[in-house]
Each structure stands twice: as structure tokens, then as C-alpha cells.
């Protein structure tokens with residue numbers, strides 16, 4: 001069997017990589033037309049490496065707002081990476097830093113500016129849906145649910161910060177008022193965020209793909225960039241059957257960025273594996289005893305779980321456990337999610353699992369996203385580092401990359417966004433550090449369980 005693509009090990013996702021056993025690819029629409037593989041040497045103005053939300057949104061914005069026809073080079077098929085296989089929550093989110101830490105580290109003005117960027121991200125998604133992308137958008141509403149009683153005070157403090165510093169009407173709900181929304185023993189209260197909804201993520205990506213093409217973009221699938229040289233004022237991007245010479249390059253490979261793509265980009269993100277199970281349809285009694293609400297949910301564990309009830313009454317349940325690509329297919333990771341789901345919702349004990357898949361999210365050293373011009377390379381721009389929370393923000397930063405590639409600055413009060421992320425030191429020990437962090441977070445959660453007993 002071919003080993004799963006692992007960005008820290010392999011040079012690019014090659015044609016032997018299988019498609020995920022994702023729920024979305026089973027219910028999704030017809031695959032949109034594309035421009036096939038690059039089959040000769042070509043000269044282009046802007047090349048975009050990676051055909052997920054970031055790359056497709058950049059291609060759309062270049063065509064629609066800047067009159068530039070971009071060329072997307074995607075290793076496999078459009079949205080083959082995270083964008084076609086995620087948990088489906090479009091929220092005001094990006095990165096994984098608690099707001100209290102962000103305010104402490106960068107101050108209230110920068111934090112508020114960042115919140116503004118994230119809000120724009122969600123509005124960009126809404127606008128694309130309003131423009132005609134049919135992606136089964138569900139009603140707004142996001143709940144951050146206290147797994148343990150001891151997490152309630154933290155949620156109350158977060159409510160206060162949202163309201164007083166970010167000017168956003170988050171609302172703490174006590175355990176009683178969660179009845180009929182979120183059931184089970186891990187329902188100790190929740191922070192309700194009024195904006196945010198779930199979608200069919202693959203249909204959404206396919207919609208952007210179609211729009212980008214009808215605005216002049218060319219989308220080459222099965223066209224991995226396997227080599228990169230800069231000479232004579234152009235970037236020579238080698239694909240298996242032709243070289244693309246580009247004046248400007250947008251790198252939109254995010255968690256799928258191989259350490260070997262370009263030395264200037266290596267070591268700036270850690271690819272972290274996130275996995276999802278989708279169950280068989282629940283009975284009405286199981287729905288009522290678990291998740292009567294169809295809203296987006298995530299919990300307050302150190303290694304958090306995210307979950308929702310799908311329109312056909314299946315449970316989608318995701319979280320992180322595997323460290324490397326070689327290990328990600330081990331059945332114990334599927335069992336880990338199943339055990340967590342049935343601990344949260346005992347009524348689901350024994351239910352079948354219909355789908356199980358995973359993908360690589362990108363985590364930077366400061367756990368915050370980036371969108372910057374790459375130093376030492378002429379006219380190369382990149383964005384990513386959403387830390388598993390990038391459905392809306394990747395679409396937004398795609399529009400910002402397009403702006404930068406069109407020669408306009410991306411001016412933002414969220415100053416950290418436009419800085420080159422620091423490299424991880426001791427690259428070969430990164431995964432050991434991640435394994436230790438996971439052990440520590442599990443031990444922390446176990447202490448909370450013991451305290452609660």
C-alpha cells in the first residue's frame with residue numbers, strides 16, 4: 001500500500017495518493033471541469049501553487065477584481081487537500097490562540113483589528129454563497145461547550161472579553177439552557193457565538209473553482225510542482241510534463257506544503273493531522289439524547305473535539321490524534337474518536353461508522369495565520385497557518401494574496417499577519433515535540449476527569 005502523503009517526508013502529493021473516504025465526496029456534486037494536467041512548457045503572469053480555498057479564492061479575486069488571468073497548479077484534484085475534506089464550520093476564526101492571550105501579547109487594538117479581519121472572512125463566505133454557490137449552508141450559531149464544570153469560569157471570562165474588548169455579542173449559557181441543544185454528561189454550559197454556520201465544504205470549493213474559471217483562471221489538476229528555480233526574472237516551476245515560467249507566484253499549499261518545495265518556505269509550518277468520523281444515521285431517540293441542534297459545536301478540552309449533526313442525522317465528529325502520515329491510518333485513531341464521541345454522547349454507543357478520513361492542517365510557531373511577501377524571492381506571496389480553523393479565513397486571505405500579487409499592499413492593523421512566520425528550530429525533532437505536547441494535553445484532561453469524579 002502507498003504510504004499517506006506526509007509533507008515532512010515526501011516532496012509533493014503524487015498521483016498514487018488516494019482520495020479520502022470523506023462523507024463530502026459521497027454527497028458532493030459533479031466534479032467541475034478543469035484544464036487537465038500541464039502538458040507543455042508555458043509562460044504565465046501569475047502561477048498559484050495549490051488548489052484549495054486559498055489558491056482558488058486568489059485565482060477568483062485576480063480575475064474578478066484585478067483583471068489578471070491566473071494559472072492554478074494543483075497536485076491532485078481541485079480541493080483535494082483540507083478544503084474538500086474539512087469539518088465544514090465556517091466561523092469567525094483563524095489560528096488557535098485564545099483571545100485573552102492575543103490581547104495580552106499584542107494589545108487590544110491589534111486583537112480588535114484581527115477580529116475585524118476574521119469577521120470579514122466570514123462575510124466573504126456569505127457573499128460567495130449569495131453570489132450563487134450552492135453548498136447547503138445551515139443556519140448561524142456556534143457553541144463552545146464546557147466539557148468540565150471547571151471550564152465554566154473560563155467561558156464566562158471569554159464572554160466578557162468578547163463583549164468589552166472585541167465588541168461582539170457572545171453569550172454564556174448555563175448548563176440548564178443547553179437542554180434540547182446539546183445533551184450528555186459533558187454539557188456544563190456553553191459560549192454561544194451568533195455568527196458561524198456549517199456548509200458542504202467540497203461543494204463550496206467547487207463553487208469557487210467554477211467562478212474562478214468563468215473569471216479567466218486556468219486550473220491545472222494532476223500538476224504537482226516538483227522543482228522550482230528562479231532565473232532570468234521568472235520562476236520556473238517544473239511539473240511532470242511541462243515547466244510553468246511565471247513572473248509572480250502565489251504559494252497556497254498550507255498544511256500540504258512539503259519541506260522540499262522551496263528552502264525559503266521550509267520549516268515555517270508544522271503539518272498536523274486532523275481526523276473525522278461520520279456515523280450511520282442516528283435514530284430520533286439518539287438525536288434527542290445527543291445533539292438535537294444542528295449548529296457547529298466544539299468543546300473545551302486541551303485537544304479539542306469538533307462535531308455537528310448532519311442534515312441526514314449522522315454525527316460528524318473530529319479531533320487530533322495521529323502524528324505522522326505513516327501512522328495516521330492506524331485503526332486506534334478511529335477508535336480514539338469513537339470513544340470520545342460515545343463518552344460525550346452515551347446514547348450513540350454501538351452506532352456504526354460510515355466514513356473515516358483525515359487531512360493536514362498547518363500550525364505556525366505562534367499558532368497564528370500569515371499572509372506575506374516571501375523575502376529573498378521576487379514577487380512570491382503566500383498565506384496559510386490557519387491551525388485547522390481556516391474555512392472562512394483562507395478564502396479571505398486568498399483575496400488579500402490576489403491584491404498583493406496585483407501590486408497593492410495588504411494594510412492591516414493585525415500586524416502579525418503580514419510577517420514571515422518564524423521557523424521551527426530542530427526540524428527533525430518537531431514530531432517528538434508534538435508527541436510530548438499531545439501527552440501533556442491528554443494528562444491535563446485526565447486530571448480534569450479525576451477532579452470531576
Ligand SMILES: Cc1cc2nc3c(=O)[nH]c(=O)nc-3n(C[C@H](O)[C@H](O)[C@H](O)COP(=O)(O)OP(=O)(O)OC[C@H]3O[C@@H](n4cnc5c(N)ncnc54)[C@H](O)[C@@H]3O)c2cc1C
Pocket residue numbers: 011012013049050051052053054055073074075076077078079080081082083084085086087088089090091093223224225226252253254255256257258261274275276306318357358359360361383384386387388389390391392394
Ligand atoms: C479534518 C479537517 C477538519 C477541518 N475542519 C475545519 C472546520 O470545521 N472549520 C475550519 O474553519 N477549518 C477546518 N479545517 C481547516 C480548513 O479546511 C483549512 O484551513 C483550509 O481548507 C485551508 O485551505 P488551503 O487552500 O489553504 O489549503 P488546502 O485546502 O489544504 O490546499 C492545499 C493544496 O495544495 C496542494 N499541493 C501541495 N503541494 C503541492 C505541489 N507541490 N504542487 C501543487 N499542488 C500542491 C494540495 O494537493 C492541496 O490540494 C479542517 C481541516 C481538516 C484536515
